Amino acid sequence: MDTKKSYADAYKDCAWVDFASLEAFMEDALVHSGIPQADAKVIGNVLIESDKRGIDSHGIGRLKPIYIDRIDEGIMNPVTTIDVIKDEKTAAVLDANNGMGHVAGVKAMQMAIDKAKEYGMGMVVVRNSNHYGIAGYFVTMATEEGMIGVTGTNARPSIAPTFGVENMLGTNPLTWGLPTDEEFPFVLDCATSVSQRGKIEVYGRAGKELPPGWVIGEDGSTRTDTAQVLKDLTTGHAALTPLGGIGEQGGGYKGYGYATVVEILSAALADGAWMKQLNGTDDKGNHIPYPLGHFFIAIDPAFFMGREVFKKIAGTICRELRDSRKAPGNDRIYTAGEKEWEAWQYRKEHGCPVPPSLQKTMITLRDRFKLDYHWDFEKN
Incomplete structure (x- = not known):
């Protein structure tokens, strides 16, 4: 390319x-x-x-x-006050008090990293937070320390469960960052839906129709009318499809299952809010806060067989995947994080x-x- x-x-x-x-x-x-x-x-x-x-x-x-x-x-606090609800050796619970998710996320992941340095693993959960940006930012905080990073967050309902048409689950990314011996880490940062609202907004700004299979309408068929979809996702008249798409034939139950895992972990460990509680509106249609939950995990390979061993094997696996036989008409195979690294190589100059x-x-x-x-x- x-x-x-x-x-x-x-x-x-x-x-x-x-x-x-x-x-x-x-x-x-x-x-x-x-x-x-x-x-x-x-x-x-x-x-x-x-x-x-x-x-x-x-x-x-x-x-x-x-x-x-x-x-x-007035539905998001510009000043973020973080309360430590519980702090144990390898675990902690934070309350962001409806503050900025990025600020809460950086604090939480750093706490998880510090715990992992001392005990091998650390997990910190946050409740009453807000949208925290790209999940990949937080896992690369861990990879920069030679550690494995994991994070997830729930979000306002967008995904319909398999065989359903009602938006119940957030796009709920389950994000991993793995250090390698290459110039960039392996970072899998993606929603548990086929696409996500942000990408649909990009299509909307460009005036483009959506690809079939991204969104399901109330009649169970796919929707491609971007501008109206963006409105209907908010009102509940359209929903995103889980990874695998509509129904079970393409494995949609897998994305539905992973989205549910993230929803439970984001809410249950911190005694936080979930699904329809994150709609952002009250029963009269007034806008209210989105009390999101997040979780952050850091794992230090030094407590296993060592950071350098981990990075070498992880990098070798990625290289072997990229070097495997290509399908006709394709000259490259990518591993997660590679395209983002290439984007930066171009964008740092332009x-x-x-x-x-x-x-x-x-x-x-x-x-x-x-x-x-x-x-x-x-x-x-």
Whole structure:
């Protein structure tokens, strides 16, 4: 694959903005929304990491609709106060008090890592939190320490159970990060649905129809009308399909099962909220907080056969997979985390692609907060 050509084609309508100014802009906008400077720096770092990895659904595109708008509505606390409910040798329970999920997530994963350094494993759960950005950010906190990282989070109901059409479960990623002896770790960061709301929003901004099989309607058939789907996902008139798709033929029960595992772990260990309690509306239709739960696990290979042994074998497995026979018409096999690493190799030289709709949002926030930012795309 010609990476440069494919990126140029994929983002031909976008303006490219350097990461340093984009991250600074997000931090400044967050501070002007009432978030303390130190916390804004944490959140900005999580968001920009998404854009660096090519995960366009969870970076600058989430700044206004998920965070600033919810702060404006009064359903998310800009100041994050974290209570330690329980703290044992290898386990802890935190309450984020409806604060910023990124801040709670970084604290929780660091606690899990510190416990793993001392005891081999650590697990920390969080309740009453909010959307925490890309799950992959937290597992790479562990891989950077030579450890295995695991995290999951529940979310507002989006997925219909197999043989159902009602959105009951969140997109609930079950995310793993494994250190390797390569330039990048193995990071499996994906929703337990065929697609997720953020990717559908990307399609919406581009004015594109959805691929068949991503969304199921109330009549049990697939939906592709992106703009109406985004509305109907919120009102419960459409639902995402679990990994494997509609019904059992493609293994949809597997995605449904894993989404349920994440839901239970995100709620039950911390005595937190689940499923319809995360709808974000009360019985009168008023917007209310989304009291999400997260879990974070760190495992130190040093307590097994050693970090270097683990990394060498993990890297060898990845290389053997990539070197295996290719299907006709395909010249590469990827392992998890490789495409994100390649996206960064390109983007660290070119910056972040910003589509026209997002350019307007950035200008709106800049003008609202009277920030001193000027971008090349304004000249066009």
